[in-house]
Amino acid sequence: MVFEITNEFLENLTSLIKANNEKAITKLFKEVHYADVAEVLDEVNFEEAIYIIKLLDSEKTSEILTELEDDIREKILKNLSAQEIADEVGEMDTDDAADIIGELSEERQERVIKAIDDDELAADIKELLSYGEDTAGALMAKELVKVYETWTVAGCMRRIRGQAKDVTRVHSIYVVDKEDKLVGRLSLKDLIIAKSEQHIADILKVKVDAVNVNEDDEEVAKIMAKYDLEAIPVVDDNNVLLGRITIDDIVDVLKEEADKDYQMAAGLTQDVDSDDSILDLTKARLPWLFLGLIGGIGAFIIMEGFQGVFEKYASLFFFTPLIAAMAGNVGVQSSAIIVQGLANDDVKGSINSRLIKEMLLAALNGIILAIFLFLFVWIYEGKINTALAISSSLVIVIIVAGLIGTFVPLFLDKRGIDPAIATGPFITTSNDIFGILIYFMIAKMILGI
Incomplete structure (x- = not known):
């Protein structure tokens, strides 16, 4: 039966803590999985979480600590003595113990390691802490x-x-x-x-x-x-x-990498959670939003340069958002596929072959969409030249957007930069600018302005 945290459970737990009924609380958590206990600690207030951690035996709380959200665990560790932390890590596998101790300051790390009774465990933890972050050494356990x-x-x-x-x-x-x-x-x-x-x-x-x-x-x-x-x-x-x-350690790595790539694709420059402070969230979001602002200014400058085109063919102005949106969407689609392929190690062959394939794919999609758009503009506006200018521009814009969305993540990966940075705001903004520029240049050329 799946454990469920209900309001009744939390109210009962709170009342037991207020009554200092340690026996009943211990019995309440006796058959509850440590991962579920960790979720309970996320729901109760901080004082209650500390009370529960100190009440339950180290064999169980050691597992609970590894399941807690990073910010909750950090607060709890601050309220535990060096000996209490040493007792907890003494029940953990060496990799988990090193992860927990690694979150402490260097001064507290030394005190906790000195408080560990098992000299072999202490030595293993010291060894694991010596390896670089994001390496196999930092990830491994000594138990085998x-x-x-x-x-x-x-x-x-x-x-x-x-x-x-x-x-x-x-x-x-x-x-x-x-x-x-x-x-x-x-x-x-x-x-x-x-x-x-x-x-x-x-x-x-x-x-x-x-x-x-x-x-x-x-x-x-x-x-x-x-x-x-x-x-x-x-x-x-x-x-x-x-x-x-x-494999459980690898699942954690994959989850962390997926979270990082998702946030980067969404335009966040650092790892943040919804519960982080307004200042931290602002620091994470503002750089990409600023990039979007610069892109918008760039689009404005380009459009202003084609003001004469608008005066003669006002309908071109109303199709600008469509062109920009299609450029951004195609670019994000292309970059997302490449980033996913790079992450899964599925991208093989040269950059040129990838670009040619993407160009052909974009051309096919562009032609199909352009035919539909041509018919719509022709019927709606009654002007075949305008319809031809807008639809032709769409084909070229889609091809260029596909090439940019493919080339940028491949180029970044070759340079050792996380290709996930290519998706989201970066690709969208760059393709918006290129898309609008190409749109008006082709339209101006076809319409003979």
Whole structure:
């Protein structure tokens, strides 16, 4: 049965907190999944959230902390002592523990790490914090099941029992040599059906996908998606096994990247939430809005330069929004497809071949739309020259917009810039300006003004 946060539940919880009924609150959350508890904490006020976190046992609250919204978790961590945070991270996998501690100031990080009783865990967290942000090293967990190629199957079975108890999910068993270099992997099935006296070297699978510790996390996501992996080992430059990355971490990476690209496409320069302050939201939105303002001024200057055209053919003015809208729409469509293809690593071949394909596609769409527009203007205005000027302009504008929408994200990607910046306001504004300029130049040429 799916847990649902109702007004009755929240009212009952609030009354129990006011009554300081710890036993009833503990019982209330006993069978509730930690992800659902995290949602409850987002609904209650801050004091109540702190009360619940400090009341429940660390085994559960450690999971809850990883599910909380970043701003809520930050406030809660500020109200926990170094020892309380150390107790929480002591129940987490190393990657989650490093993420939590990484959100603290350097001074608090040191105090929390010193307060961790498990020296091995503290050392692992320090190691993970040393890796660059958005790398495989920062994403990986140290928990894994590792065996040596010289072990027998019987000896391996005894040893992995001790390792597996600290690993949440055992996807694969990694095989290393005496220098801890990754040499292969084992499936649980192969290990179970093997004879006890066989050596691991005789039954391991040599082919194993792995990523370097400095690999970009987006590249890791692409590799795991391509080969349909639930987990992937992480190695250093000498192929020494350091840790593993699991699919749940990759889902988080993909979600964060999708959120970032969506906001960038919508014209937001930084990661923001609806609950952020007005100042933060303004900082995120204003740059692209300013770009739109500049684009509007540019369009005004262009239109003013063709004032003589308006005086002789006033109907051209009324079709300007249509031309600008079609240019913007086609540009956004083209750039969105390219950005999506780049994100999924589906864009192959040269830029020239992509541009030719987009030009042909845009020409086909443009001609179909132009025929409809030509008939409409001709019937409505009764002037075939005007209809020809407007419809011809539309074809050229659509082709140019498609080329811009294709070229810009490909160019940015080649330069190492996030191509998502090409969608939304950037493409719309640039195509508006080019579209209007092309529209009036062609119209002026056809009408002989």
